[in-house]
Amino acid sequence: MAKKNRKKGQAKFPVPIPIVALVAVLAGLSLVYVCLQSRTETLGREIKLLEASRDRLRDQLVREQCEWARLQSPSSLDQALKSHGLVMTWPGRDQIVRIRYDGSPDTRGMDTRPVSRMARADRIVMNVN
Amino acid sequence: MSTDQRGSTRFLIIVALLGMAMVGLVVRLVVLHLGSPEQDRATAAKTRTFKQTVSVPRGRILDASSTSGIMALNVGVKDIWADPASLSASNRVFSTISRLKPLLEFDVAEVTERLCRTNSRFAYIARLVPEEKADQVAALKLPGVYMDDAATRSYPQNNLMCHVLGFVNSDGVGSWGLEQLMEKYLKGSPGLIESQLDGRRREMVDRRIREVPAKDGADVVLTIDQHLQYIVEKALDSAMERNRAKAAFVIMQRIRTGEILAMASRPDFDPNRYREARDHQKINRAIAVNYDPGSTFKPAVIAAALNEGVVKPETKFDTENGRWLYQKKVLRDYHSYSQLDVKDILKKSSNIGTAKIAIMLGDQRLYQYLRNFNIGSKLGVDLPGEEGGILTPVKKWAPISASRIAIGQGVAVTGLQMLGVLCAIANDGVLMKPYVIREVVAADGTVLLRRQPEILSRPIRPETAKLMRNLLARVCEDGGTGKKAAVKGIRTAGKTGTAQKVIAGHYSETDYMASFAGFLPASKPEIGMIVVFDNPQPLHTGGAVAAPVFGEIAEQAVRYLGIIPEGEDALSQTDSRGPASESNESF
Numbered sequence A: 001m002a003k004k005n006r007k008k009g010q011a012k013f014p015v016p017i018p019i020v021a022l023v024a025v026l027a028g029l030s031l032v033y034v035c036l037q038s039r040t041e042t043l044g045r046e047i048k049l050l051e052a053s054r055d056r057l058r059d060q061l062v063r064e065q066c067e068w069a070r071l072q073s074p075s076s077l078d079q080a081l082k083s084h085g086l087v088m089t090w091p092g093r094d095q096i097v098r099i100r101y102d103g104s105p106d107t108r109g110m111d112t113r114p115v116s117r118m119a120r121a122d123r124i125v126m127n128v129n
Numbered sequence B: 001m002s003t004d005q006r007g008s009t010r011f012l013i014i015v016a017l018l019g020m021a022m023v024g025l026v027v028r029l030v031v032l033h034l035g036s037p038e039q040d041r042a043t044a045a046k047t048r049t050f051k052q053t054v055s056v057p058r059g060r061i062l063d064a065s066s067t068s069g070i071m072a073l074n075v076g077v078k079d080i081w082a083d084p085a086s087l088s089a090s091n092r093v094f095s096t097i098s099r100l101k102p103l104l105e106f107d108v109a110e111v112t113e114r115l116c117r118t119n120s121r122f123a124y125i126a127r128l129v130p131e132e133k134a135d136q137v138a139a140l141k142l143p144g145v146y147m148d149d150a151a152t153r154s155y156p157q158n159n160l161m162c163h164v165l166g167f168v169n170s171d172g173v174g175s176w177g178l179e180q181l182m183e184k185y186l187k188g189s190p191g192l193i194e195s196q197l198d199g200r201r202r203e204m205v206d207r208r209i210r211e212v213p214a215k216d217g218a219d220v221v222l223t224i225d226q227h228l229q230y231i232v233e234k235a236l237d238s239a240m241e242r243n244r245a246k247a248a249f250v251i252m253q254r255i256r257t258g259e260i261l262a263m264a265s266r267p268d269f270d271p272n273r274y275r276e277a278r279d280h281q282k283i284n285r286a287i288a289v290n291y292d293p294g295s296t297f298k299p300a301v302i303a304a305a306l307n308e309g310v311v312k313p314e315t316k317f318d319t320e321n322g323r324w325l326y327q328k329k330v331l332r333d334y335h336s337y338s339q340l341d342v343k344d345i346l347k348k349s350s351n352i353g354t355a356k357i358a359i360m361l362g363d364q365r366l367y368q369y370l371r372n373f374n375i376g377s378k379l380g381v382d383l384p385g386e387e388g389g390i391l392t393p394v395k396k397w398a399p400i401s402a403s404r405i406a407i408g409q410g411v412a413v414t415g416l417q418m419l420g421v422l423c424a425i426a427n428d429g430v431l432m433k434p435y436v437i438r439e440v441v442a443a444d445g446t447v448l449l450r451r452q453p454e455i456l457s458r459p460i461r462p463e464t465a466k467l468m469r470n471l472l473a474r475v476c477e478d479g480g481t482g483k484k485a486a487v488k489g490i491r492t493a494g495k496t497g498t499a500q501k502v503i504a505g506h507y508s509e510t511d512y513m514a515s516f517a518g519f520l521p522a523s524k525p526e527i528g529m530i531v532v533f534d535n536p537q538p539l540h541t542g543g544a545v546a547a548p549v550f551g552e553i554a555e556q557a558v559r560y561l562g563i564i565p566e567g568e569d570a571l572s573q574t575d576s577r578g579p580a581s582e583s584n585e586s587f
Helices: A017-071 A074-083 A115-120 B003-035 B038-048 B084-089 B093-100 B108-115 B131-140 B177-181 B226-243 B271-276 B294-308 B342-347 B351-361 B363-372 B401-405 B415-426 B462-475 B542-561
Strands: B049-054 B070-082 B123-130 B145-154 B191-197 B210-212 B219-222 B247-254 B260-266 B316-318 B323-326 B329-332 B339-341 B437-441 B447-450 B455-457 B493-503 B506-520 B527-534
Touching (some): A017 B070, A074 B226, B038 B049, B070 B131, B084 B093, B084 B108, B093 B131, B123 B131, B123 B145, B226 B247, B226 B260, B226 B542, B247 B415, B294 B342, B294 B351, B294 B493, B294 B506, B294 B542, B316 B351, B323 B351, B339 B342, B342 B351, B342 B462, B351 B401, B363 B401, B415 B462, B462 B493, B493 B542
Antiparallel strands (some): B070 B145, B191 B210, B219 B437, B247 B260, B437 B447, B493 B506
């Protein structure tokens, strides 16, 4: 009876396993690198788009602010009132009633400023004629 | 040779050639990546790398309300340009111009000439085009036509406050007014991006090398209120037309602090179109023109004499029936009186009476008081171009000088200086430094500069100032020269002035400066104002020309500012100041 050849039938791997492992690791790292690179590029493009969008919005905001300032300027308001036939005048002395907080609950929420501070009161826009 | 052998040889040759090609490519690759000379690599890197300056918007200029009143700001626009070489090569110059003309404003002949320069690769078609128009141009998709981002300074209120604001030149540099003075705050600092480009010349953001963030320009907040300014300018325009004046100006100041609430000068200009403005339109006459103040100067002299105790309000003077020969020169009064006391000398604006008071005071003391009122030197307002007036040193005075300076001749002041004298009297004898900038705020909200009221001098005592306020209030009462400046319900104080202009070294008999300087309420003054007209016609006196304008503006200003008419505040139980009316106060 012929002696059984133990090596017969064993498939020999053509490349050493450590090299295969190294290649696999390198391949994996390359994949990760490619993925990260791709992701970074995508983010870069997004940043660029967002930057452009920010600049566009900022320009738009400034244009709107400019237009708003123009619209609410005293001369525009004056013209608008005139175009609608509205003539506003400053009230006469007898038309002004000043209600001030005197400590009683009834006057709570009323003007508390002393007269000496009145010149710094908030402004009211009116057209003048 | 068999067929198999021939085939095998061919295969080997092909493999060898391919192998050589591969080796060649690999060698080239290695050389390119590792072995290329430093210079080549630097050239490649230079081609891919770019540096871009990130321009920043210039800061805004805001009025006293700070949030709503935008007086100046930068607006994004486009510069539209073309490549003349490519347009000429494709014979599209005229078709391009004909398609752009309905949308843009440009000189057809000039642009045609530029676009026909076949050796040029760049020519502007239109600059500073609004975004809306630029979008319409972009929609045309014209080959060889391109756009660049740009910014322009916009003044939404057009002419309003133009002399204070100034303007920015085509290079974006402040060249007039506050734009010039506050350049370092307004301009900000541009940023920088250093990065690499891909094969299609697009930035690879992930390979940004350096990024210096831009710092936006700071906002400048003024003490001037756009609504008060509008009231002032509207009244001034109307009066200019009515009086056919050559020029005019108005300044309104808060008495206690020195804040300028309004400042207007005529003629004016639109800072959006500053190139069209002539030099005389750009002058801020309120601070940059010296003029003979005339009778508005008398309060300074009388205040000095009262402060020194040289005279009292009741001291009587012989006013020589309107004609007085002094040092061989005749001095005349507008109306003749035989005798007047100091109260009435001011009320009737007697030249002779005031001259005699000045002579009693003496040259040295008069000069010192005028210097203390800051006559002859700049007040230091935060605006460029301020003049300091002219006051000759006392050692150079002639014997007649005091009598002429007392009536506002032989001395020159700016409107701001003259207002300063009246405001010092109104402010218990304390002269405040005037200012128009309240604060400077960086884009991140940090306050970079905040102005505080600053005392310049204390020329007279509070008691003298109080006395002077009452004397000046009489000027606006019946029989006074400034009656037309009076505001109903509020005691007004001030002084009229009608000064002959100096033409070719002599006082003119036909050209005058008509002015009124005053404050109100007389008892507890809140605002001071000066109104000056240059050569008004046919009326030329301060009482007839300037005083009514003062009254017209003041009437609206007190209501706008919420200044309570005298008497009303006495009704208030919470008023910490007590009754303000001093109308019955004795001298």
